[in-house]
Amino acid sequence: MRGWDDHEFTPAAGYRFHAARLGPPGGPEVVCLHGISASHLHWVRFARALAPHARTVALDLPGFGRTRGPRRALDVRGLSRALAAWLRATDRGGAVLVTNSAGCQVAVDLAVHSPELVGPVLLNGPTIDAGARTVRHHLPRVVLNAVREPPSHLPVVLYGFLRSGPRRNLRTFRHLLHDPVERKLGLLTTPTVVVRGSRDPITPHPWVREVADLLPDGRLTEVPGAPHTLNHSSPVEMARITRELLTRRSESVSARAPEERTDR
Amino acid sequence: MRVRDSVVVVTGASSGIGRATALCFARKGAAVVLAARREEALEEAARECEKHDGAQTLVVPTDVTDPEAVDALAQRAVERFGRIDVWVNNAAVTAIGPFQEVPLEDIRRVMDVNVMGYVYGARAALPIMREQGHGVLVNVSSVVGVVSQPYNQAYTMSKFAIRGLTSSLRQELKIEGVRGVHVCSVLPATIDTPFFDEAANYSGRKVLAMPPVYPPERVARAIVNMVRMPRRETVVGPMGRQMVMESKMAPGTVENTMGIMFDRKHLSRKEPAPANTGNLYEPSPDSGSVPGGWHGRRRTNVRRTLTAVALVGLVAGVGRRMPLVGGGRGNRRARHVLPVAVGAWKVARVVKKRRSG
Numbered sequence: 001m002r003g004w005d006d007h008e009f010t011p012a013a014g015y016r017f018h019a020a021r022l023g024p025p026g027g028p029e030v031v032c033l034h035g036i037s038a039s040h041l042h043w044v045r046f047a048r049a050l051a052p053h054a055r056t057v058a059l060d061l062p063g064f065g066r067t068r069g070p071r072r073a074l075d076v077r078g079l080s081r082a083l084a085a086w087l088r089a090t091d092r093g094g095a096v097l098v099t100n101s102a103g104c105q106v107a108v109d110l111a112v113h114s115p116e117l118v119g120p121v122l123l124n125g126p127t128i129d130a131g132a133r134t135v136r137h138h139l140p141r142v143v144l145n146a147v148r149e150p151p152s153h154l155p156v157v158l159y160g161f162l163r164s165g166p167r168r169n170l171r172t173f174r175h176l177l178h179d180p181v182e183r184k185l186g187l188l189t190t191p192t193v194v195v196r197g198s199r200d201p202i203t204p205h206p207w208v209r210e211v212a213d214l215l216p217d218g219r220l221t222e223v224p225g226a227p228h229t230l231n232h233s234s235p236v237e238m239a240r241i242t243r244e245l246l247t248r249r250s251e252s253v254s255a256r257a258p259e260e261r262t263d264r
Numbered sequence: 265m266r267v268r269d270s271v272v273v274v275t276g277a278s279s280g281i282g283r284a285t286a287l288c289f290a291r292k293g294a295a296v297v298l299a300a301r302r303e304e305a306l307e308e309a310a311r312e313c314e315k316h317d318g319a320q321t322l323v324v325p326t327d328v329t330d331p332e333a334v335d336a337l338a339q340r341a342v343e344r345f346g347r348i349d350v351w352v353n354n355a356a357v358t359a360i361g362p363f364q365e366v367p368l369e370d371i372r373r374v375m376d377v378n379v380m381g382y383v384y385g386a387r388a389a390l391p392i393m394r395e396q397g398h399g400v401l402v403n404v405s406s407v408v409g410v411v412s413q414p415y416n417q418a419y420t421m422s423k424f425a426i427r428g429l430t431s432s433l434r435q436e437l438k439i440e441g442v443r444g445v446h447v448c449s450v451l452p453a454t455i456d457t458p459f460f461d462e463a464a465n466y467s468g469r470k471v472l473a474m475p476p477v478y479p480p481e482r483v484a485r486a487i488v489n490m491v492r493m494p495r496r497e498t499v500v501g502p503m504g505r506q507m508v509m510e511s512k513m514a515p516g517t518v519e520n521t522m523g524i525m526f527d528r529k530h531l532s533r534k535e536p537a538p539a540n541t542g543n544l545y546e547p548s549p550d551s552g553s554v555p556g557g558w559h560g561r562r563r564t565n566v567r568r569t570l571t572a573v574a575l576v577g578l579v580a581g582v583g584r585r586m587p588l589v590g591g592g593r594g595n596r597r598a599r600h601v602l603p604v605a606v607g608a609w610k611v612a613r614v615v616k617k618r619r620s621g
Contacts, residue, residue: 195346198269198295198320199269219343220344221343221344221345221346222295222320222344222345222346223345223347224269224270224271224295224320224345225268225269225270226346234346234347236347236395236396236397237346237347238346240342240346240347240395241343241346244343
């Protein structure tokens with residue numbers, strides 16, 4: 001796909017993971033997790049905004065984008081275990097995780113079984129609103145959000161949807177609905193910023209406020225006027241918050257004992 | 265630029281023009297970051313803002329003379345809302361008195377707040393706006409930034425300096441080809457705010473608001489319009505605009521007039537006032553308000569009515585002389601309109617004088 005510097009393919013946990021990269025090699029890296037019906041393409045704008053400061057690695061989760069998945073859609077735990085395997089295989093444990101929508105659930109689940117791999121996290125539009133755990137509740141919200149997203153978002157979503165297919169998306173969505181994300185948030189102890197667009201119908205303000213309050217080290221940023229997918233509609237703001245997390249990470253790494261750093 | 269959903273930082277938002285501006289932006293659907301020294305006053309202003317369709321607000325108590333505090337203000341705004349679209353430098357103080365009698369410390373403090381405060385604000389806001397590629401920095405100067413005032417040296421210097429800073433920044437951005445970032449100044453005339461009561465005063469006379477007094481909402485509207493359609497400079501209040509224009513043609517005359525006006529109308533000839541530092545070092549203890557009790561709105565309405573009456577009188581008078589315009593030769597009643605209008609105007613003036621004492 002156009003816009004990226006290069007693509008890397010890594011075998012891990014039985015999948016051939018695809019990740020697109022953009023930004024200066026050798027610098028700090030940021031790992032991006034897309035949501036449902038999405039792919040690495042969602043991160044092009046964000047990666048461009050962040051490129052002067054850090055390298056973006058936009059991962060395709062199994063079954064999405066250019067990473068082939070199993071026939072049956074993976075549940076949240078399956079996705080997060082695949083992510084853990086990839087992070088170990090590429091030695092990216094502790095990198096800043098920038099996640100969008102369903103990707104947030106995967107990142108939170110990662111903190112449950114592999115906390116050592118989790119670095120600072122940016123949760124953009126963390127699903128699923130615990131007060132609306134049904135397809136019936138969510139469908140109108142998704143449609144409303146599609147209207148509010150900029151028109152350039154449509155081809156990106158279409159690509160993501162076609163690569164993963166309707167069946168997989170529906171199945172994954174069911175898994176997402178049944179994922180008790182609010183009970184796991186307390187385990188995400190790294191510095192976390194929750195970001196929400198003020199015109200996002202999918203993750204309403206009270207829910208996102210609750211998420212930020214449940215996190216041990218959480219903060220809420222609300223970008224006025226933006227819809228659900230901020231990495232596409234407000235990449236500059238997202239990149240700015242990510243940079244702040246990068247500095248916080250480098251502070252915590254330098255504060256750690258040197259021998260601890262070498263064995264990571 | 266669109267005002268709805270923009271992120272606006274206002275300094276000096278606890279009272280007067282700043283508070284009116286914050287309210288006006290909130291009403292238009294912007295997210296407002298309120299900064300000033302008084303936290304309680306800010307909280308109250310924020311509550312007023314939130315009445316408008318649940319506008320988002322953030323209160324950051326800040327002393328603009330502290331560069332680190334101003335940086336932290338920008339940081340807090342970005343942390344909460346992700347960006348800064350508009351920065352309004354507005355916080356200002358004044359010290360009034362004969363040149364030799366105003367303490368040097370006070371003059372320095374006025375410059376610190378009015379000039380350096382704006383410098384810190386611009387330094388905090390512009391890098392963020394440059395990175396975004398868009399943004400409007402509004403510096404509130406004054407008509408005093410064009411026409412100087414006696415016994416008000418520090419304030420006059422600071423307001424001239426602000427216009428210089430604004431213009432210089434504009435040139436810099438232009439040369440560097442930064443097209444989306446605008447730097448503008450707003451020049452209000454006398455505005456009905458608590459400013460005059462809170463001024464440091466060594467003149468021995470009570471500080472009054474020099475007429476004509478305009479309501480602060482008018483400045484707020486001008487600032488919002490500045491964001492919608494950025495321009496170099498705008499004057500708020502027709503009298504102010506007139507003075508600014510006249511000062512370009514006859515600077516000496518305007519300077520003299522302003523001097524005399526200040527002595528007669530800005531400082532009371534009846535009420536004495538003890539020497540005091542006003543709100544220079546400590547903010548006033550109340551919880552802040554938009555108007556300062558100078559009846560800006562009422563006075564504007566009276567002025568408008570009188571102008572309308574005078575205009576009607578003029579038209580009627582002209583009509584009586586020239587049948588083509590109106591009235592006609594046969595219209596006997598029209599003959600009385602002009603004298604009646606002039607009479608009404610005179611009566612209104614007397615009444616106004618009596619009331620203002």
